[in-house]
Amino acid sequence: MAGYTDSSFRQICMSQGAGMTYTELISAEGIIRNNSKTTDLLKFTESERPIAIQIFGSDPAVMSKAAIIIEKLSPDAIDINMGCCAPKITGSGSGAAVLCDPVKMSKIAESVVKSVNLPVSAKIRIGWDLNSKNYKTTVKILEDSGISHIAVHGRTNSQKYSGISDWNIISEIAGLTPMPVIGSGDIESYDDACDKLKQSGCKAVMIGRNAVGNPWIFSGKTPDIKGIKNMILKHVTMMMESYGNYGVILSRKHLVKYIHDFRNSSSVRQLMVHAETIDDVNQALTHLM
Numbered sequence: 001m002a003g004y005t006d007s008s009f010r011q012i013c014m015s016q017g018a019g020m021t022y023t024e025l026i027s028a029e030g031i032i033r034n035n036s037k038t039t040d041l042l043k044f045t046e047s048e049r050p051i052a053i054q055i056f057g058s059d060p061a062v063m064s065k066a067a068i069i070i071e072k073l074s075p076d077a078i079d080i081n082m083g084c085c086a087p088k089i090t091g092s093g094s095g096a097a098v099l100c101d102p103v104k105m106s107k108i109a110e111s112v113v114k115s116v117n118l119p120v121s122a123k124i125r126i127g128w129d130l131n132s133k134n135y136k137t138t139v140k141i142l143e144d145s146g147i148s149h150i151a152v153h154g155r156t157n158s159q160k161y162s163g164i165s166d167w168n169i170i171s172e173i174a175g176l177t178p179m180p181v182i183g184s185g186d187i188e189s190y191d192d193a194c195d196k197l198k199q200s201g202c203k204a205v206m207i208g209r210n211a212v213g214n215p216w217i218f219s220g221k222t223p224d225i226k227g228i229k230n231m232i233l234k235h236v237t238m239m240m241e242s243y244g245n246y247g248v249i250l251s252r253k254h255l256v257k258y259i260h261d262f263r264n265s266s267s268v269r270q271l272m273v274h275a276e277t278i279d280d281v282n283q284a285l286t287h288l289m
């Protein structure tokens with residue numbers, strides 16, 4: 001998830017039982033231009049494996065060049081984002097906009113598949129809007145292009161994050177393609193993940209929003225208050241190792257999620273959103289009960 005799934009968070013999720021990780025979507029243009037902010041996003045550690053580096057773009061030639069650069073970093077897979085609904089991404093013909101152009105979709109997928117020896121996967125939504133749920137077409141195109149596996153978020157682009165992820169369609173897709181399918185959308189707990197895995201026929205399920213502040217979702221364990229405080233401090237420390245003091249600011253959005261369910265979360269939240277140092281975080285945690 002853009003803005004969340006950086007190296008620190010991926011390491012934490014793996015330490016709690018995640019089966020694999022993805023980077024956030026990374027611009028193929030930025031990669032081939034060697035843009036430093038973009039290349040920072042490509043960094044990962046061994047403990048995040050298996051890891052897929054996810055790229056987005058609309059030009060098959062650029063996507064292919066980016067994939068060749070990425071292959072040198074030896075991730076376990078390259079994933080093509082064909083599901084992002086952010087207007088700044090779809091506006092340039094990338095992300096979920098690719099779903100509207102089957103010819104371009106096939107060119108992008110084929111060019112990346114042909115350029116590298118790594119497995120190439122894709123992440124899609126079920127269509128552009130409720131009137132164009134063209135998943136049967138898009139899934140077949142990906143299959144024919146040599147894509148190794150797909151992740152499906154069961155919403156249309158127009159839905160953004162409203163409504164619910166349609167697990168009936170995800171399940172239908174899992175039944176109609178030989179490609180392994182990873183189901184995505186609205187998984188709330190470890191048990192929910194197990195149920196959806198069993199019921200959908202997917203080979204795996206993907207957990208996004210509900211892992212933020214709750215990496216224990218990957219193991220089904222319920223941490224006590226000490227475990228939560230320790231995780232918060234570990235997370236902030238890792239963020240500082242990656243980003244210096246700015247890591248504290250960047251970690252605020254995670255911290256407020258860790259404390260979400262506590263009785264006095266709103267007062268601790270106020271302290272967390274203003275924390276500038278790890279001491280501020282420690283101080284805030286002394287109020288948590």
Ligand SMILES: Cc1cc2nc3c(=O)[nH]c(=O)nc-3n(C[C@H](O)[C@H](O)[C@H](O)COP(=O)(O)O)c2cc1C
Nearest residue numbers: 001002024025123153184185186187207208209210
């Ligand atoms: C803030 C945010 C950022 C996201 N960024 C990405 C991304 O970079 N790549 C991607 O494939 N999906 C991205 N997603 C979509 C999620 O991977 C996932 O498919 C979606 O949120 C539904 O699953 P969930 O209910 O478990 O979060 C993002 C979602 C959110 C909320």
